[in-house]
Amino acid sequence: MIASVIPRYEFRIFGNALSKIEEKIMALSPREKTRQMDSVYLLTPFKRRNNVKIREGIMDIKVLEQEHAGLQQWNPFLVGEFPLEADVIKTVVFPALGVESPVFEREKYTLSQFIAEVITIDPDLAVAYVWKTRHAYTVADCITEVAEIKVNGATIKTICIESEDAGKVLEAKKLLGIGSNVENVSYPLALKRIMGLTSLPESWNNIDF
Template sequence: MSKVTCFGFRSFGELSHFDKAQQVLEASGDPVEKYRDKMILLLSENKTGYQVKMRGKEMKVRRLKEQQHGFARWELQAAIPFPLSPETIKEVLFPALGLNDAPELDHHEYPMEILLADIVLPHPDLCAVPAFKDARVWEFNGGKVELVSLQLNGDDLWTLGIRNPDADKLSDTLKQFGMEGERNITYSDAIEEFQWKCA
């Protein structure tokens, strides 16, 4: 499986940081989607250029494909339902997490709970961070923008995410939001910078 996503931008902070963005979005019309979501982010001390998340009954692995104007495009490498086979863990998960000293796999299959308990949480280089999202999504300037009330590892904050197939239009969206020049921050970056601890 290989699917390249749009260019993306994300920022984190208090809701007041996104006041102008929220005003512009609400003036443009009603959200096209509202959703609640929960996921677990798997982080590694080894910087591999991959993102691994577990959502529902599935594990998704994405790889950084390219960057343009500071915006990232990610390529979906795998979307695999639980339970995972030892072969999948060895061939997909361990390389994405950069594990050279991979632990032994003693089970015939790995539901999410066993994967976390037996492999992720005991490993000194790995971290599992739960995230809960309450999101509103607008179609805007040829792309989509989500404003999310977020609980990340038990802490409450907000995040604004923008996806657009055109990097120039994404830049223009940031200008309209008064956020031109802000740094693109991934979930992994935010967790490291705000020094959240693993679950």
């Protein structure tokens, strides 16, 4: 199934001390919406251009199409709803994860069967349970989000600016005072850092005691 979505450019940061940027967002836009949701992310220690997650029983994969001016353009496509056919897991999900597909004992998998019988037994795969409270704003015509998230129970905040127009994202960044030295961190990269699947850079969310 291919959804007809125009891929958006995205700039995202993670941290526990983002209040200065949050204050600027709130000064520029009313809070338009707050949503709460749970997602399950599938991760590997390997460098991939895919963001594989399950939300409300539906698996979707975002593919990193390109990077431009420090922004990332992600193209989403829906894989399908659980119970998911083993053939789809084999031909779509595992290639996206870059991991060799196992032998499947069932024709279809519920989400819990998929996690317990396919994912957790694979030494190359890790699961991140992510609970999100997402607050929506609009800055420079861009969808702008401030979210409190829990990653396997540990909390961190994320701020994201996204638009189909890369120029508008750059304009929003400028309005919010986010310089070119600030790293663009996608969800998979942040989760991999928290879970120790990839090294922490010096600049990663240092706690200012």
